[in-house]
Amino acid sequence: MANAKNTYKLSDEDLMARLIDTGEHDPITELYARYSQRLLGFFMKMFKGDLPKSQDFLQDLFIKIYEKRHQFKTSKKFYTWAFTIASNMCKTEFRKAPLESIDNHPEVTAKFTQDTDEVDRKYIQNRLKNEIQTLTDEHRTVFILRYVEGFSLQDIAEITETNLGTIKSRLFYATKKLAHQLKDCQPNNTSYYG
């Protein structure tokens, strides 16, 4: 039990190594404490803020991590591996039940009619959040991973199990589409956002 109390000192990969060796719950509990918040946020972004669904997916994700712990290579980053599983779970879910189009929500589309002179950071954030949900699953995933979660292009290629060229292409066209949708949010002072 003395070792269990020291799990917070270990790196993610060391925790996974201990989890593989012992099967104890302490390492997975520590990993959950470290990343559950961020992974829950990822699921919520992917599922349009559906908290109960995101909570379920978070639980399932860590159960998968626990069950498939022997597939983890300690030479790789745990964080990337966890997001790979999370991304695959979302992909599977989107295949089963495609997300309802955001255009069907009048409360969201109503915001689009607001006067562009009142554009401020908050308004743009809300607009952007809603427009991100209109992207295709592939575009939304890479956009969130890159510009919201802050992953490197190489990590995203690993997480989505594609190549770098595909990631760049998806990001390019996702940004292009968002810019087209948010054309009315043209910034007057670009340095404000830089």
Place this chain on the structure above:
Amino acid sequence: MDKYLNNKEELLFDLIEQKQFDQLSSDEKQLVLSLITEEEFNLRKMLISTAPSTFEDEVAIPAPLVIPQSSTTPFWKKPIPLYQVFMAAAIVAFLWLVIPLNQSGADTHTEYIVQTDTVEVEKWQIDTVFQTTEKPIYLEREVVVDNTIQPTQKEEPRLLLPGPSSPIYLNENDISNNGSSLSGENSSALLPAFESENIGFRNL
């Protein structure tokens, strides 16, 4: 399916991520403006810089982690490293070879088993004896039979017969009658008994 970016588009992608429009060199500006307008460049730049704070208000507290009991792998389902399998096999092989040699000494258990085996063999031997006694055994052997014929009748003893009724009278002058009788000889017993009538002296 998105098409792959050409060189210009890829460069534009990198410039949007890395620089403000004002920071672009003249060549870079020329390249950017050949693809998009300055406003669109700034808009895209603004979108990707705003994105990290987009979901700031969505703060949710994760529920406590619950790992169901069924997820806990029982020990017999736990994967075993390959080297441990080989080590176990080597230990088993070693014990297989070594243990019988070590038990060659006095071991009560081993002796008991041997005694039991002996009893079984003994029963089998009794049965064998019983069977062999019941079966007739035919043996061939050569028997030498002495076919020599032995005389079955005893020859009657030959006795000297008494002399003729009329004595032979010899020349009394030439023959002296003073001889001794043969019956007085010791060897006369060896002579067969003659009857008087069977002797040549008998009257024909």
